[in-house]
Amino acid sequence: MxxxxxxxxxxxxxxxxxxxxxxxxxxxxxxxxxxxxxxxxxxxxxxxxxxxxxxxxxxxxxxxxxxxxxxxxxxxxxxxxxxxxxxxxxxxxxxxxxxxxxxxxxxxxxxxxxxxxxxxxxxxxxxxxxxxxxxxxxxxxxxxxxxxxxxxxxxxxxxxxxxxxxxxxxxxxxxxxxxxxxxxxxxxPGPGRNAGRRIIERLELDDIEGLIRDASKFLSRQVLEHGRFVYGLHPCFNREIPAYNALRHASTTYSMIEAWEVTNDGDLKNSIDRALAYLRGTLIRPARLPDGTDAAFVVEANGEIKLGANAVAILALAKHATLTGSTADYDLMRQLALGIRHMQNQEDGSFVHVLSYPDLRVKDPFRVIYYEGEAAFGLMRLYSLTQDPRWIETVEKAFGHFIRSEHWRHNDHWLSYCVNELTRFRPEERYFRFGIQNVAGHLDFVLERITTFPTLLELMMAAREMLERIRTMPEMQHLLEEIDLDKFYRALEFRAHYLLNGHFWPELAMYFAHPDSIVGSFFIRHHAFRVRIDDVEHYLSGYVAYRKYRVAKQQKESRN
Structure with missing residues (x-):
């Protein structure tokens, strides 16, 4: 020694x-x-x-x-x-x-x-x-x-x-x-935004996979024996965050399943199974809709039903079904999707955001803009899995509302995910244009934002996949004139590398109260280095998508 x-x-x-x-x-x-x-x-x-x-x-x-x-x-x-x-x-x-x-x-x-x-x-x-x-x-x-x-x-x-x-x-x-x-x-390096952590001039596949492995192992460690997460930590003094959020339980589990597809780690899979069991058995509850239909909702401890929670529960269950081949959750996903449809205005396609359980009364017509993008994306993933036309019909009705209300101005990463998925099945100009508008005017923000803002990488990665598909479609080439592609890819790479400043490298974690509890995770600096499961989730999903892009790029370069 x-x-x-x-x-x-x-x-x-x-x-x-x-x-x-x-x-x-x-x-x-x-x-x-x-x-x-x-x-x-x-x-x-x-x-x-x-x-x-x-x-x-x-x-x-x-x-x-x-x-x-x-x-x-x-x-x-x-x-x-x-x-x-x-x-x-x-x-x-x-x-x-x-x-x-x-x-x-x-x-x-x-x-x-x-x-x-x-x-x-x-x-x-x-x-x-x-x-x-x-x-x-x-x-x-x-x-x-x-x-x-x-x-x-x-x-x-x-x-x-x-x-x-x-x-x-x-x-x-x-x-x-x-x-x-x-x-x-x-x-x-010395003073600056990269101060105090190792220099990585260019992320290689080994680096990206190391980040995915470390972050997913951290999340795996947060899943308790009964399937509930340790919700978060304030690492300066090693204090647990006592709150809980069912929506973030589901969305974090989804990101872990994405990571498992990359790492194939057995411990991670065990943690995913426990988290899914808690989601199915505790957080999701049955409900009878006014027309007598059986539905299901993710219910918070205070009795709230959040539109986005049903959506990310579907994302987690659908991703798990895709990777394992299991059909056991199909009926549960259908009931969750029916719950989302119940929250949609059938006239204009908009959504109610929060209901009360069990009476299903409207508690909050609007809560968070992201709920609607989550709902549409969740339904698109379910449609991709089952081909049930009800789900894409619901999404197209929602997009009529999104387009009329210019939802692209919110630069929502969930809508970027959703429009990428929607255009795979409905390659229509109006949807492609919405996806481009959702990111084209946001590139300076992506390049200049001082906080790590991990959802920006998710926004860029989903938009990139859609843009690459447009490149292969002669009838849609004119749409590419509506975005500065050189700047887009520069912003994408910048954000992927800038997120390294939110990683708990050991050379940074070592100064906090309990380094082993946070090393390998990701944090939000301006919230006193808070490490919460959903914070880590967004970094993780961004890097999983970035790895997919880099693998495809490397394969293309090797063929050429």
């Missing part, structure tokens, strides 16, 4: 000493931050300074080895960062600067004296919610309570930080290196 640790530290040392540059006075010439975690608890971080890079490294390595010995750490994850630039200011000026950053998007470290005796990496600040003021404050802000808590953990009970406006502060730019158990050294 010591030999392995020594070898990995030697690799880190070689790479670090080749990259580090001295700083000018009054700051230490060289500063290294050593971080170590075995995955069970938050990383331990030590700082070392010196007049030479070699002396600084030796001091830091000695200290981190001492910490590891005292705490019984084997060094599963090792990380080293160094200071590349310093910007002095007052704490008051720092507060003004933080106010210009979206919460959790301040991507630099901080020190509170020129020698960095009290200093923190960006990852420490964000993983301990030290710059997070709650979901009511949109920008970064110094959280005095969380600051004091982590200062005590890092430096001891006697250390305090002066956070009065006139006190000194130093914004630190850093770069770093990470080494996991396999011995591979990853370079970690």
């Amino acid at each position: 010591q030999t392995d640790l020594s070898r990995r530290l030697a690799h880190l040392r070689e790479a670090a000493l080749a990259a580090v540059k001295p700083l000018a006075e009054p700051h230490p010439a060289f500063t290294f931050f050593f971080s170590v975690s075995d995955g069970h608890e938050r990383a331990r971080v030590i700082r070392a300074t010196g007049d030479s890079a070699d002396a600084c490294w030796k001091a830091g390595e000695e200290r981190i080895r001492d910490v590891m010995e005292k705490r019984g750490l084997r060094g599963r994850w090792l990380r080293v960062d160094w200071v590349t630039a310093v910007r002095p200011m007052t704490v008051g000026e720092l507060r003004e600067r933080l106010a210009r950053h979206k919460r959790n998007y301040f991507r630099q470290g901080l020190a509170f004296d020129p020698k960095f005796q009290t200093s923190f990496l960006e990852q420490e600040l964000n993983a301990n919610a030290m710059l997070y003021g709650g979901n009511k404050i949109a920008h970064a802000v110094i959280n005095l309570g969380n600051f004091a808590k982590y200062v005590r953990r890092r430096y001891g009970a006697d250390r305090t930080v002066d956070l009065s406006d006139a006190a000194p502060a130093f914004v630190l730019s850093t770069e770093g290196l990470f080494c996991g158990e396999d011995g591979t050294v990853h370079r970690l």
Whole structure:
């Protein structure tokens, strides 16, 4: 074990000493931050300074080895960062600067004296919610309570930080290196949106499949023995989210089935089976419609029937039936689809969004725009499976409503999925044009959005599949003039790579309260790195679709 640790530290040392540059006075010439975690608890971080890079490294390595010995750490994850630039200011000026950053998007470290005796990496600040003021404050802000808590953990009970406006502060730019158990050294870039995580210039199939495998394994671990999920985590302090959502139970299960098609993982399949059993046996309930027809609805704990919940339940059951060949759920899917039809206005094709169970009274005519796209997509998948004309008739009636009301202005990823599926069976110009309008004016947003916004990749992937089919249809070629295809594919690739910033790589997860509980998952940064099953679901579905695209592209290139 010591030999392995020594070898990995030697690799880190070689790479670090080749990259580090001295700083000018009054700051230490060289500063290294050593971080170590075995995955069970938050990383331990030590700082070392010196007049030479070699002396600084030796001091830091000695200290981190001492910490590891005292705490019984084997060094599963090792990380080293160094200071590349310093910007002095007052704490008051720092507060003004933080106010210009979206919460959790301040991507630099901080020190509170020129020698960095009290200093923190960006990852420490964000993983301990030290710059997070709650979901009511949109920008970064110094959280005095969380600051004091982590200062005590890092430096001891006697250390305090002066956070009065006139006190000194130093914004630190850093770069770093990470080494996991396999011995591979990853370079970690400095300030910016990619800060602090490994560099992947171009996603290869192995990378994409690794992301799918890791995220689906995470979701698999969230399925309890009786089939209900651990709904989510606030990872800064390892707190479970106590709420539950039946719609998201079904949609997350759907994404897991998509992933299983890629990974064929047995543990994942077992978790899917438990989640589906809970969906069928607990969340879906029978209902008698006013005309005496037997239907079924997904029912929330508060008695709500959401249009979208029936839809994503069909998606999960239909995908499972497609992959396994089982017809056992056909009748249940039919009843769920009848429930959706009951919620449609037969005159104009629009939908009611929320009913009450069991009386089926309208509770909320409109709730979330996505419900309607989900409903149409779910019915299209069921039509694809069973060829029952009722379902595509319902979808076409809904699309009359979507077109009249210009639903494409919402850039709904579910409608992108649906119109792609609809045009396979009804290749009509009005449907193709709707699909193009749903994405064509949204490309700047896809390219510029600072948050990872994982549904954007889903939107792009479904639209791409439809666009590729248009290419093969001479009578529809004129429609391609309505979208900048070069920009479309540039935006698609950008978003696929930008989602890497929402992945809990070990070099990031190691700073949170319980790294093993989140590593390999995906998070929403501006919600305090929240990891919820539906957050992970959308990243996962996007990457499954992206992999399909890359596989097809690779096969086409090999033929040519």
